Amino acid sequence: MQVPQGRSRFGRFHLDWRAGGLPWLSIPGLILGTLLICMPFVLVEVPPLVDVPGHMGAAAIEAASPASPLGKYLGWKWVFTLNIGGDVLMKVLGAQFGILAAGWWSTVLATALFAGGALATIRMANPRGGHGAPWAMMFVFSFPLLTGFLNYILGTGLSLTMFAAAIWLEDRPRLRAAVLVVAQPLAMLCHAIGGLLLAILIASNALGREMDRLPAGWWRRSQWRTVLSTHDWKAALRRLVVLCWPLLATVVTIILWKLLSPAPVRSLNTWRWDQKGEFLWLTLRDQSFWLDAVTTVATFALLLVGPFLGGRWNWQRGLPGLAVAVLYVIIPSDINGSAFVDVRLLPPAMMLLLGLQDWSGAPARRAKAIALAGLALLGLRTVVTAASFADYADDFRQQLSALEHIQPGSRVLTFVEHSCIEESWRNTRRDHLASLASVYRQAWVNDNWAIPGLHMVVPRFRPARNFVADPSEFVWSRGCQGGRLRSVDSALRYAPIERVDYVWLIDTGLPRNPDPRLRLVWQEGRSLLFAVRPLGFPTWRPRDN
Structure with a gap:
């Protein structure tokens, strides 16, 4: 008796392993293709995708215990919304493996x-x-x-x-x-x-x-009646x-x-x-x-x-x-x-x-x-x-070395130079890197997504009206749209420096008019970390690159 394609002789559906003879669509080919697509993630600890550090920072806020310093600054409120798949997955994985592993696995599984x-x-x-x-x-x-x-x-x-x-x-x-x-x-x-x-x-x-x-030809008016x-x-x-x-x-x-x-x-x-x-x-x-x-x-x-x-x-x-x-x-x-x-x-x-x-x-x-x-x-x-993932991993490690100089539970005001296509085709992917301060140091940063009804992070610490959450961390270089967007100098001019413990500048370069309340404690290329001190004379001196 001839068995119809797609079924066994007992009527139970089974898979055609060869999928019409195309090896990349066979079951082994499908599995191998998916694994190869995900292979670049093996080279990194933090997936170098722009928003992933932000997702990991949000997961740290959700997982923070009542005794955590994060609880003073940020809260979390679960709501029924059609935008919570990654948050739920990170919560499930984070409870077993920690936030870093949860962020990595969530990204790999989604990919x-x-x-x-x-x-x-x-x-x-x-x-x-x-x-x-x-x-x-x-x-x-x-x-x-x-x-x-x-x-x-x-x-x-x-x-x-x-x-x-x-x-x-x-x-x-x-x-x-x-x-x-x-x-x-x-x-x-x-x-x-x-x-x-x-x-x-x-x-x-x-x-x-x-x-x-x-x-055939049903779309022709002459065929409609037929x-x-x-x-x-x-x-x-x-x-x-x-x-x-x-x-x-x-x-x-x-x-x-x-x-x-x-x-x-x-x-x-x-x-x-x-x-x-x-x-x-x-x-x-x-x-x-x-x-x-x-x-x-x-x-x-x-x-x-x-x-x-x-x-x-x-x-x-x-x-x-x-x-x-x-x-x-x-x-x-x-x-x-x-x-x-x-x-x-x-x-x-x-x-x-x-x-x-x-x-x-x-x-x-x-x-x-x-x-x-x-x-x-x-x-x-x-x-x-x-190859780019390996490069991003090295860059992330260098940028995150600033966290070694931040005390746990601190308030960190962050400004990151948002890369634009006018200056570089390659994206630096540092836009939300500051959110990892919440993961590694249980620190407050102004980098979280906190739109009510869309996100579940609830800001409790509000140093100033426009310096609470994303996109307050973004600044632009002069090459982006002719310098019409906010620069690091204009951002620092209005920043609530007196209400935070550190100011972290990621890939912005030195400000032209340094604030005397800022004391340099770390520098890596164009990135700098300043500790905030009471008003006084500037004593920091940037090292030459």
Whole structure:
């Protein structure tokens, strides 16, 4: 008796290990690919992603005991909000392994889920034509991950993984529905937009399948009458209901969030159309302008030229990526105080469009060449990423040596030079490094995210109105936007120096007009740490570099 593909002779679903003969989509290939993507993290203790030190600082505040000095300065209030995946994961891991290990493991697990979920989706939806999988993997280390949007990466990774599981379980509708009903609230709690992707992917995939069932040329006006009279619309509607009714769990989650979550302080939604256009170019910005530029041009060229070379989409494979791309265009850029909401969607859109581009109908040698070229470029980018992680690890160690000169429980006013593209393509990723003072020294810093209704950190110590939380720590060099933004000198001019114990300047260089209350206790290149003393004559003298 011939066994139908995908099932054993006893009717129980089993996995096809080879996935249509493409080795990178076999189960060993999927596992190996995910591990290789995560390999750069082996080189670091603190993941060098912009926001990760901030997440670790927040975890230290949440875990602080009543006797901790942090409790005098900062509190934590758990609220029901769709942005807590990383916080919950760090709490669970931190209770067992400590904050540093929790931050590292949370980042690695989120990255693995993001990469593995994308590969699993390609495996399930495009097993024989997924030659674009290596090209899709280039968007793992893209703007959202390199920025350290852990909640979003975790939510998106869970959505991609559960989307793949939903395709796998289509022959077992009850189990599939149960998995989706549980997975959707979990993904939404990780992050609203990342979790919403699961419902969008399920719905667009189901709708695309029905569009593929329509007669050829159904979009022509001359065919509409024939299609309306001959197509079994009732059967199509039944199939859509069976596949999509579990998505009500997303609707229920959103309703509960609106009813139970505190109203956000910032409710203004803003569309930044220039930002949407710029990030078509900037989403792969990493270490090398030319490597990132070549990669960006190559990936867009593959999408545009691929259909002429044999890489095509049907509606079922193309609509999920197209739906995410449309959402990227229409969604606001800032929502309730959360910035860069829209541009986070570009990487998963590109991953879906590239990975689900079907090359099975192209000549075999051409499809193989496309896959090998993608693997070579992906390998090069992974090596560059790993080398950069080693460099960032050395830099972080040098910068954090300042903490050896800070007394536990101190108040540390921090200013960090925010890197801008006008001066350097490579990001220093020091923006939230000061938050690690809360981890290592139980110290207060003005670096925390503390928007009510969005974050759970509650400031108790407020040295001055505009020096309580992020983004009060940012200053800019003269080369950024022509020097119109706040410099370290203008920041120090209004800073509440008399109410803190230390002033930590990260990569700002020496202020032009040093305050006489500041005594230099540490310097590493352009970074300096000052202890605050009563008003007197300046006695510090910076050492030459």
